Amino acid sequence: MKILNVVGARPNFVKIAPLHRAFLRYPDMHSRIVHTGQHHDFAMSGIFFEQLCIPPPDHFLGVGLGSVTTQTAEIMRAFETVIREETPDLVIVVGDVTSTLACALAAVQMRIPLAHVEAGLRSRDRTMPEEMNRILTDAMADELFVTEAAGMENLLRESVDPARIHLVGNVMIDSLRMMRERIDDPAILAQWEITAGQYLLVTLHRPANVDHACGLRNILAVLSVVSKRWPVVFVVHPRTHSRLMEFGLIQELECMRSVTMLPPQGYIQFLTLVRHAAAVLTDSGGVQEETTFLKIPCITLRNSTERPVTIACGTNYLLPDFNAQKVWNILEFALHKGKEASIPPLWDGLAADRIANILREKYINS
Incomplete structure (x- = not known):
């Protein structure tokens, strides 16, 4: 099973790092990283690759600066070329940045199964570009991996098929635990x-x-x-x-x-x-x-x-x-004074492993 993991902005690197490591544990899962270049300088992306022990991306699209519309169009165009070259079995997008939506659109247009990690989050504020990116990506995704119970409730309220929704925890916490x-x-x-x-x-x-x-x-x-x-x-x-x-x-x-x-x-x-x-x-x-x-x-x-x-x-x-x-x-x-606080359920550093197991069950072992 060949997987393309999309990164573009610095929060994406934190989320993809544990996923890439989890996939590499299985000889029948082939994980490749596509960096769109949305954050293109070293301070905003390169140092994250080094510190999170992510290998250099297999593809760097080099999109760089521009308006959201320009970036979206350029990412879609460049990512379409990568999909044709790689012929993946699955595309994974994370979070809610421009690269998330752009690569989701390209994957769906080319009939490649799509997974969204950190699905179901809703601010109810549609003036935020990230909110629209989340809503549109979730509407297209075949597999929706959710960090918290509210995400499950949001997706069910939007009439998403429950079979596509998976409460797995938070991959950002996987990275944080690893670097503790x-x-x-x-x-x-x-x-x-x-x-x-x-x-x-x-x-x-x-x-x-x-x-x-x-x-x-x-x-x-x-x-x-x-x-x-x-x-x-x-x-x-x-x-x-x-x-x-x-x-x-x-x-x-x-x-x-x-x-x-x-x-x-x-x-x-x-x-x-x-x-x-x-x-x-x-x-x-x-x-x-x-x-x-x-x-x-x-x-x-x-x-x-x-x-x-x-x-x-x-x-x-x-x-x-x-x-x-x-x-x-x-x-x-x-x-x-503060308030008593607890760590949310499943924020235990094992979210990426759960995602890998679900994907193996649905796309390899079925």
């Missing part, structure tokens, strides 16, 4: 002169937060207030940095004495920052899951989340329509 020892060493923080447990970690990149000057000014107001009590480590996404420059706000951020700005980090470096933070402020989906597993308080600066389990049994607090005072209030509560 390497992110437990506070010595990694020494290069930035950061003290473990004594800082707030911030990472923000969603268009709703950073694509408008008023949104960025709101974020700077939040950082100005919280940094008076806690040192802030702000890992600045390229999109956010670009908007700070565009709106003339970068100097205001640089002048905040208790805010340390860092460029995008490798997987191990970033998870080390998460692991040793007092709390995290984010708008990232994956970070909500990682903080839940690590039991680090997380404040999500969004109006909705597609990962409700991180709130129901994890450490996540959703904060819509936020301002500096609201963030301060939630932060004080999370740090001094």
Whole structure:
């Protein structure tokens, strides 16, 4: 059985790494990696391959920068060529980025069975490009691998055949568990002169937060207030940095004495920052899951989340329509009282093995 695993953006690499390793354990499963090039520089993709022990991709499509429409079209065109060359038995897409939908469309058009890992997540916010990518990919997929019970409920509500839905756990946690020892060493923080447990970690990149000057000014107001009590480590996404420059706000951020700005980090470096933070402020989906597993308080600066389990049994607090005072209030509560948290069911590091076993049963042993 030949499988094409699609990666394009850095969250994809974290999810594909354990899947690729699980497939390689079986001589009758042939796993190949296709990198679309959606994140094309070393900071955003190359270092993840190294740290997650992923081999160089078998195919690099080199799509690079461009509008979502342009990227989608170019990925589909290039991936169609790869499918014709490889003639796979299955295409696997993960998550909800542009590459996910583009390669799903190409696979379905060419009548190749499609599996979606991290299926069923719904924010109910269709202004998010990721939400539309998830909905459309799930509508096309033959096999839907789900991380949490809410995903099962969403798919059943959308009249998906239950035989196609598989609750398997979270492959991101597979990677985190594998790297647990390497992110437990506070010595990694020494290069930035950061003290473990004594800082707030911030990472923000969603268009709703950073694509408008008023949104960025709101974020700077939040950082100005919280940094008076806690040192802030702000890992600045390229999109956010670009908007700070565009709106003339970068100097205001640089002048905040208790805010340390860092460029995008490798997987191990970033998870080390998460692991040793007092709390995290984010708008990232994956970070909500990682903080839940690590039991680090997380404040999500969004109006909705597609990962409700991180709130129901994890450490996540959703904060819509936020301002500096609201963030301060939630932060004080999370740090001094908090809530009892538990790790969601099946987030045990074995999700990739479950997926491999299901695929073998359905496509090899049947």
